[in-house]
Amino acid sequence: MRIELATVAGSAERPNEDWAATALPASGQGGTLILLDGVTPPQGDDGCVHSVPWFTARLGGSLVELSGSRRDLTLQEILAESIRHTADAHRPLCDLSHVRTPQATVVMVRWDEREIEHLVLSDSVLLFETPDGTVRPLLDDRLDRLPPGSLACEATTDARMRNKEGGFFTAAADPSVAARAVTGRTPLGQVRALAAMTDGAARWTEMFQEGDWADCLGVLHKEGTQGLIDRVRILEDADTERTYLRRSKTHDDATAVYAVL
Numbered sequence: 001m002r003i004e005l006a007t008v009a010g011s012a013e014r015p016n017e018d019w020a021a022t023a024l025p026a027s028g029q030g031g032t033l034i035l036l037d038g039v040t041p042p043q044g045d046d047g048c049v050h051s052v053p054w055f056t057a058r059l060g061g062s063l064v065e066l067s068g069s070r071r072d073l074t075l076q077e078i079l080a081e082s083i084r085h086t087a088d089a090h091r092p093l094c095d096l097s098h099v100r101t102p103q104a105t106v107v108m109v110r111w112d113e114r115e116i117e118h119l120v121l122s123d124s125v126l127l128f129e130t131p132d133g134t135v136r137p138l139l140d141d142r143l144d145r146l147p148p149g150s151l152a153c154e155a156t157t158d159a160r161m162r163n164k165e166g167g168f169f170t171a172a173a174d175p176s177v178a179a180r181a182v183t184g185r186t187p188l189g190q191v192r193a194l195a196a197m198t199d200g201a202a203r204w205t206e207m208f209q210e211g212d213w214a215d216c217l218g219v220l221h222k223e224g225t226q227g228l229i230d231r232v233r234i235l236e237d238a239d240t241e242r243t244y245l246r247r248s249k250t251h252d253d254a255t256a257v258y259a260v261l
Helices: 052-069 075-090 154-161 175-180 199-206 213-238
Strands: 002-008 018-023 031-038 104-111 115-121 125-129 135-138 182-187 193-197 254-260
Touching (some): 002 213, 018 052, 018 254, 031 052, 031 254, 052 104, 075 104, 075 175, 104 125, 104 193, 115 125, 125 213, 193 199, 193 213, 199 213, 213 254
Antiparallel strands (some): 002 254, 018 031, 031 104, 115 182, 125 135, 125 193, 193 254
8 A cells, every 4th residue: 555645835925724644543454534625714704713724633633533443433424523523622712603614625535445435525536546547536516516606706605605505515613514425435446546635736637627537647646646736836837827727826725645555
C-alpha cells in the first residue's frame, strides 16, 4: 500500500482551510482517509468566534478517531456523531443556527480486507480506479444540478440553497445532514487505487478541462499529488484574461490524497 498527500494554501495571507488525514490500524488490515474543504465565509458576522481551520481540525480529528475505532458504525453515523461532537465544543460561545456557521465539504473512505466504504458530501471529489484501469468518479453533484444563476448572490444562496432542500448540503452544526451524503460500498478487489481532492485541486478537470477524471488520475500516477497541484497553479497563473476563472478566486486551497491499495 502507498499513500501520498499534498496540500497548498490558496494565499500566503490566509490560513489553509482544507484538512486531510489517513490512518492505518495497528492490525495492518485496512485504513481510512478523511478529506475536508472548509467553506470560506464572506466578510461579516458568521455567528462564531472560531475560524474555519479550527472547525475543520476538530471535525476531521473526530472523523479519523471514530472511523478507526468504531467499525460498528457506518460512515454516515460517524459523520453525524462527529458533527454533534464538534458543535458541542463551541455551542456555548457561538450561534450555531447562523447559516454561515463554520462548515466543510466531506470525503470519507474506509476499507478492510473485504470492502471499501465511501461517503461524499458536497463538491470535493473521490475517484476509484478498477484493476482494468477504469476510473469511477463518486460525486455529490447537487451543486452542478442547481439552476443557472442560483449562486450568483450570497444572500440568495444562504436563504434558499445552503443546507436547504433543493439546494446543497455541507457539514456544519446539524448532524442530520449526514443522511444527505452520497454513500456506497465496493468490494476491495474492484479497486486498485483511489484519489480524493478538494475542488481547488480538481480544477485541473472541472475548471480548466485539461482532461477527464481518468486523465487526472493518470497525472497522480505519474507526477503525484504535488505534481497535480503544481499543474493547477500553472493554469491559474496563465489565465490572465480569466477565461476559466471568471468570478472565482485565482488560487484556492488545493489538497489531494492518492492511495494505491
